[in-house]
Amino acid sequence: MEKPINIILAGVGGQGIILAGNIIARAALESGFDVKANELHGMAQRGGSVLSHIRFGKIVHSPLIPEGEADILVSLEELESLRYERFLKPGGIVIMNTRKIVPSSISAEAYPSDIMSSMEKSGFKVEAVDALAAARNTGSVKIENIILLGLLAKHLPFKQETWEKVIRSSVPEKYLEMNLKAFGIL
Amino acid sequence: MAKKVLMTGNEAIARGAMEAGISYAGSYPGTPATEILQYLAQNFKGKAEWSVNEKVALEVAVGVSYTGRRAICSMKHVGLNVAADPLMTSAYLGARGGLLVVVADDPGAYSSQNEQDSRIFARFAKLPCFEPSDAAEAKEMTIAAFVLSEKFEVPVVLRSLTRLSHTASPVEPGEIRPENKLDLKKDPSRLIAVPSNVVRLHKLLNEKQEKLREYGNKFNTVTKGKSNKGIIAAGIGAAYAKEYGDEYSVLKINFYPVEEKAIEKFVSGLEEVWVVEEGEPVIEELARKYSKKVRGKLSGDLNKEGELGPDCLAPYFKGKKSKAVKELPKRPPVLCPGCGHRDSYKALNAAGPSFVTGDIGCYTLGFAAPFSALDTCLCMGASIGKAIGIASQGVKKVVAVIGDSTFMHSGVTGLITAVYNKADITVMIFDNSSTAMTGHQPTPFTGETAKGEEGGKVSLEGLCRACGVNSVDVIDPVKSEELTALIKKRMDEPGVKVIIPRKECIFVKKK
Secondary structure: OOOOEEEEEEEEOOOOHHHHHHHHHHHHHHOOOEEEEEEOOOOHHHOOEEEEEEEEEOOOOOOOOOOOOEEEEEEOOHHHHHHOHHHEEEEEEEEEEOOOOOOOOOOHHHOOOOHHHHHHHOOOEEEEEOHHHHHHHHOOHHHHHHHHHHHHHOOOOOOHHHHHHHHHOOOOHHHHHHHHHHHOOO | OOOOEEEEHHHHHHHHHHHOOOOEEEEOOOOOOHHHHHHHHHHOOOEEEEOOOHHHHHHHHHHHHHOOOOEEEEEEHHHHHHOHHHHHHHHHHOOOOOEEEEEEEOOOOOOOOOOOOHHHHHHHHOOOEEOOOOHHHHHHHHHHHHHHHHHHOOOEEEEEEHHHHOEEEEEOOOOOOOOOOOOOOOOHHHHOOOHHHHHHHHHHHHHHHHHHHHHHHHHOEEEOOOOOEEEEEEOHHHHHHHHHOOOOEEEEEOEEOOOHHHHHHHHOOOOEEEEEOOOOOHHHHHHOOOOOOEEOOOOOOOOOOOOOOOOOOHHHHOOOOOOOOOOOOOOOOOOOOOOHHHHHHHHHHHHOOOEEEOOOOHHHHHHOOOOOOOOEOOOOOHHHHHHHHHHHOOOOOEEEEEEHHHHHHHHHHHHHHHHHOOOOEEEEEEEOOOEOOOOOEOOOOOOEOOOOOEOOOOOHHHHHHHOOOOEEEEEOOOOHHHHHHHHHHHHOOOOEEEEEEEOOOHHHHHO
C-alpha cells in the first residue's frame, strides 16, 4: 500500500468521535501500519462540530488529510457529513448516521434537507444507517460511534481479532459486551 | 526494541521528560498544551503540579533547575506572555539542571485568543528552540533539549503546535534516566539579576548564540530530490512538504537559532525555494538573504494568517484549487445544558449592565447567542482591569465577568488595584469550582492537586475580602431572580462589589 488510507470522522461533541478515532488508530498500529490520528478537541463536550483525521499505511506524513483525498467519511450526524464532504476523494465512501442534530444557530426548519441524495449526486457512495435506533436496540444510545465503526470495519484491512482486542482495552468491562454487540462481533 | 505505542505529541513530550530524568513538572492548563502535565501527573512518580499561572509555574521550574535537577514547564502560547518576565531574565542567569519550557502554539486559533509564534519569543529571549514534526521526534527532542540545556547552561524552548500536540502517532518508549543529584549552590554573580551583573551575563548569553547555531544544526536535515524546486519546512511543515512527493529537496528545520550556512547551501542552485512554516515568516526572512527565488508568506503566495495545513502548496505544486467551503449552518460550541453559567448570564442580562467585560474560560461562550452577554474579551484576567478603566471615565453599571480559576490566575491583582484606586465596579466571579474549559482541572479553591491528592485550600470569598472588598456575596445562580435583584442593587452602590454565583460544573459533579 503506497498511499495511506484516509478516514475522516465527523460528528457533534459528545458522540464519541475521539474514542472511535482512537480505536481505529490503535487497530492500525496493531496491524503493523504507520498511523497518524488527529483530533480537534477542547470543545468536545460543548456540542460543537468535531472532526478527526485518521491516516494509516506504510508511511504517513501529514497528520491532516489533504482536501479531496479521504477514502472514507464516517459521520455520526447528517449535517456534519456535508460540512466535511470536501475532504472526500471523487467516488469516496460515506458511512452516515441518519441522525439530525439541529445546531443552536438555526431553527429546525432551516436544517438542510436531502443531505444523503445531495451527496449521492456528488458521486459519493453513501451507506446510511440509523445508528441511534440500532444503539437503542443494543442497550445504550451512547454507542452510535461503535455501530458505525462496525460498518467501517468492512472496508478496512484489519482482522476481527485485532478490532476485538482493541475494543476490549478501550471500553470499561461492564460495557464491553454491549460494545462488541454494537460493533457486530457478538 | 520496545514495542511502539500511539502517543499524542503532548504525551510524547511528557514521556520524553520522564525519560530525561526530570525531577519536576509544572504548568497551568491551556489548550493545546494541557495534556503534557496531565500525563505527567498520572505517570511520573515525582512532583507534577498545576500552578496558579504560567509565571509561577516557570519560576518554580527555575528554582528546581538551580538545585541541579531537571524541570519541565509547559503552557500554551499566550501563557508564555504571562511567564515572559522570568523567561527573559532566566536566559541571562542560565540553567543548572536542564530547564525546558514547552510552548504549544495554535495557528488557526482553534481555541485561543491569538496566533502568536513562540519562535519569535525564543529569539527575543535569545534562547534555543526545538520544533519537532511528529510525536516520535517530540520525545527525542525533549530529551535532547535537556542535554542541550545543561551543556550550554541555558533554558530551552520547545515549540509544539495544535496539530502536533493533538496528533497521535507511533512512539517507542525508552529507558527512564535517573534524576540528577541534588546540588544547590550559591552563585551570586550569576544568580542575582542586578545592574552590576546583567551586562556581563547578557554578553555571556550573546556569546552562546554562535555555538548554539552550530551545535543545533544536527537537528536540521536535508533530503535531496531531483527537481530544481526545493522546500524549507519548519517542524510539522516538513510533514506537509513530504505530501508533494520525493522529487523536491526538503530542508527540514527543527532547531533555532537556525544555522544560516545550512540555508545558504540549500538554496544555492535551486530555481525556486518554498518556505512552509506555521506562524510568522521567521525562516523565510533568513532565506531571502540568500536567494531571490524564495516564495512563502512574505512573497504573498501563502497566507500570513490562519493555519497553512497540508494543502498550502497544492495550488502551486498540483494545480489544485481549494474547494469552496459550503455555506452551511454553523455549529458553534455552546454552554452545556444545566451549566450554572447559563443561569448567571440570564440574571446578568436582566439586571441591565451598561458594559460587561469578559474573560477567558467556558463562560466566554456567553458572548454568543442566545446570551450575547459580553462586550469584550482580551486575555486571562483582563476583565477586571478593563472594567476599572471604563468605570474610571464615569461610566456607571460596569460589570466584569471572570471565572474562579482565571481569577486566581491573574484576576486577583486587578481586584486589588480596583480596591486601592476606589473603582466603582461590580465583579462577578462565576465559580464552577473547576478549570472547566481545558478539561476540568482542579484549582486552589477546590484544594485538590494535579495528582488528585488533597492539597492546601484557598477560600475564594476569603481572598476577596482579604483584598479589601467589603461587599462579597455568594449566591446559587439557579435563583435567577434573586441574582438579578442582587446585581441591580450592587451596580448602584459605589466601590468594588464582588458577587460569586457558585454552582459546580456538571461534569465535575459527575466525577
